[in-house]
Amino acid sequence: MAANPMTQFEVYRIGPEIKIGSFDISFTNASLFMVVSSLAILIIFNLGSKKNSMLPNKIQLLAELSYTFVSKMISDTAGSKAKPYFAFIFSLFMFVLFCNMFGMIPYTFTVTSHIIVTFVLAAFIFIGVTIIGFIKHGFGYLKLFVPSGVPVVLLPLIVVIEIISYLSRPISLSVRLFANMMAGHTMMKVFGGFVISLGIVGGWLPLSFSVALTGLEILVAFLQAYVFAILTCIYLNDALNLHH
Amino acid sequence: MIKKYFFQLIFFNLFFYKEVFAAESGGMPQLNPEFWISQIFWLTLTFGILYIVLSKLILPKISANLELRKSQIQENIEAAEKQRKDSDLKLKEFEEIILKSKSEAKNIFKETREKALKDIGFKRETLEKQIDEEIKKAEKEINELKKTAPEKINKIAIETSSEILKNLVGTEINNSSISAIVNDFSKKNGNKYYDN
Numbered sequence: 001m002a003a004n005p006m007t008q009f010e011v012y013r014i015g016p017e018i019k020i021g022s023f024d025i026s027f028t029n030a031s032l033f034m035v036v037s038s039l040a041i042l043i044i045f046n047l048g049s050k051k052n053s054m055l056p057n058k059i060q061l062l063a064e065l066s067y068t069f070v071s072k073m074i075s076d077t078a079g080s081k082a083k084p085y086f087a088f089i090f091s092l093f094m095f096v097l098f099c100n101m102f103g104m105i106p107y108t109f110t111v112t113s114h115i116i117v118t119f120v121l122a123a124f125i126f127i128g129v130t131i132i133g134f135i136k137h138g139f140g141y142l143k144l145f146v147p148s149g150v151p152v153v154l155l156p157l158i159v160v161i162e163i164i165s166y167l168s169r170p171i172s173l174s175v176r177l178f179a180n181m182m183a184g185h186t187m188m189k190v191f192g193g194f195v196i197s198l199g200i201v202g203g204w205l206p207l208s209f210s211v212a213l214t215g216l217e218i219l220v221a222f223l224q225a226y227v228f229a230i231l232t233c234i235y236l237n238d239a240l241n242l243h244h
Numbered sequence: 245m246i247k248k249y250f251f252q253l254i255f256f257n258l259f260f261y262k263e264v265f266a267a268e269s270g271g272m273p274q275l276n277p278e279f280w281i282s283q284i285f286w287l288t289l290t291f292g293i294l295y296i297v298l299s300k301l302i303l304p305k306i307s308a309n310l311e312l313r314k315s316q317i318q319e320n321i322e323a324a325e326k327q328r329k330d331s332d333l334k335l336k337e338f339e340e341i342i343l344k345s346k347s348e349a350k351n352i353f354k355e356t357r358e359k360a361l362k363d364i365g366f367k368r369e370t371l372e373k374q375i376d377e378e379i380k381k382a383e384k385e386i387n388e389l390k391k392t393a394p395e396k397i398n399k400i401a402i403e404t405s406s407e408i409l410k411n412l413v414g415t416e417i418n419n420s421s422i423s424a425i426v427n428d429f430s431k432k433n434g435n436k437y438y439d440n
Contacts, residue, residue, distance in 0.1 A: 006272060011279040023281045030279065031286035038294040045298065049305035052312055060309075067306045087299030094298075095291055116280045117287055182274065 005189035009113055009182065029109045030117070037098035037111065041091075066094070070229070077230060078237035085236055092121070093229035100181060100221035104214070112224075113181035115174060122174035125232050133239035144238060173231055180224045184217040394430055401426045 013026045048063025056064060070090045074082050082089075096112055103110025111117055133141040145162040146155070191213060194206035402423045409417050 010273040011276075011283070023285070024279070025282045025285040026279070027286070028279050028282055030283050031290075034286050034290040038290045041294060042297055042302070045302045045306070049302050049309060052309040054313065054316065063306055064310060067303070067310065087303050088295060090303060091291065091295040091298045095294060113274070114283060115274050116283050120284050120287055178274070182272075
């Protein structure tokens, strides 16, 4: 049972079954780690913003560095018009990052390794960005699908490709995060299993792989959160500053 | 030999593992829709609360903290700049004062020197005047003495010679004739005695 590398992704109920109508909204291990991640973010950033000393302590420095990091990321990719969406992108980045990072602790559950979670996030971003685009530019937002400087002959093809690429944004965004997290955690589990099965004689090689993979996965956990946030910024940039 | 055994072990284990996975895996748990609604619900709830608390309470505070620090640093820099300028000004003033006082000291020195010199000159003059006067007075007295001396000497000579003659001759001799002889003599040889 424990040898199956996919069992770590199983969702199970914690506590009683809660239902609204016919919908099952029971508190699960996934919910637990969503709550834990959110709480951790809130606690850290609350502590980091509590008192303002001229010389910040470690936690304040952490909060302020994260703030400036995300702030710079947004202004670099989406410009100054994206300022109102700063809080959303900040929460998004932090939420994904903390969920990824909590998943790196053994015996925990990785919220972002579930396609439904990442897809809901990505779909929300997609719909939100599309609405913002239409509000800002009206039907002129459709010009996004018509790149300038393209020969008229190729135009129908290009427009179709652009529309498909635009519509596939939520899928690519969600699948990228989900697949990365799932693949990494599965790999780690597989190599961990090798360590046990090969025993004291042959277990050292997969053990060293496991150690290296852990480092890699921590990197991936950060990188995927960053990519998720920066792609959101880029989509937002398309909606705010129509370039085509 | 050991190497071969090692790789055999790995290979067989892999084989064994595949068997195990095949037996147990029922596909990906992610694609099991049993808890999808629950996950969507809890995601919306937690992320929503996270977003609201961050955007309404925490992020404005961090932003305010950063702004405050920035402005404080700016203020401090400005204050430091101002103080630097002030100290520069003070330094200039100080240098000016030193220069001024130096020249003043020079002036005072010069003045006192001149005064002292003047004083000395004046004193010397008065002294010289006094000395001159004294000398003149002395000369006058000498002259007077010179003038009166021959007469007195003549008188003495007349009286002594009349006395001598009285004692020698025993009779009174007319003073006028003696004085005539003495005056005549003194006129003839006076220069030899008085250095006139």
